Amino acid sequence: MPVGVVMRRRPGVTRWARWDWRAVAVLPGARPADWQELRREGEVVEYHAATPILELHGAETEAYVHGLGADVPGVFVILRKGSGDRPLNVVRVTASPYEAQDYGDNGEDIVEKVPMPPGLAAWVQSFVEAYHQDQAFVKRRRDKARVDRVEDGKGDARIPQAADVYRSPAAARRRRLS
Template sequence: MPLGVVMKRAPGITRWVPWSWTATAVLPGAAPADWRELRREGETIEYHAATVPLELHGAETEAYVHGLTAKEPSVFIVLRKVPGPRPLRVVLATASPYEAQDYTDSGEEIVERVPMTPGLKAWVWEFVDEFHHEEAFVKRKRDKKRVDLKEDGVGDPRIGALTDVYASPTLKRRRLQ
């Protein structure tokens, strides 16, 4: 589904940061856009920054359920800093909080959380209802086999004594006289 991303530019709080940029809303089914101005109130401006595809995958349904059952179901917008008058580029939008977490790990991208619209929430729930299969948790059990009784594969046959375990193996050469 094409998803428009609304970015808001507001005056910064300190003199070192002239502008504060935040993702504030999403527009499901939006047409392509490139920083089209939507609304202006004084120095605060809202832009339709970009339209990116919101893709849902059958393997990610557990993450979608986790996101939809949160206190406030959200879409996560991944942004990247770029030079120029518009300091952020919209990389992607995702409904998976797990994928959003992966993008925050690198520290190179900025991830903004935007509340889902009711229609978008219904669309994601419909996808989850169709493709989600609850998997029962199965605890792994240990073998009863004792693996500590035999030192199998310890050491190198070229090392003579057990005390020389950390020595590097060398080939014995006969001296020619």
């Protein structure tokens, strides 16, 4: 589904940041746009910055369930620094909080959570109902092999005794000299 991203530009609060840019809304089913001005109130301006495609995948339904279960279900807008009159580029829009976390962890992207409109939430919910399958948690069982009987590679090879394998080589030399 094409989803328009609304960016808001406000005056910065410090002398080092002239403008504060935030993703504030999404427009489900929007037409393509390229930083089209939507509204202006004094120095605050809202732009329809871009219209990326929101894709849902059957393998990520658990993440969608997690996102829909939040106090305020959200869509995550992934942004990258731009240049000139376009300070941010919209890279992607996702409904998966897990994917958003992956983008946030790379250190190069900015991840903004935007409230999910009710119509979009209903669309994601219908997708989840059609494709989600609960996965039962299966605890991994240990192998029955006895690994405690062999001490290969344990301790320092310069110490010939098996009794004190953690003793330092200097302590072993002092014992042999005395």
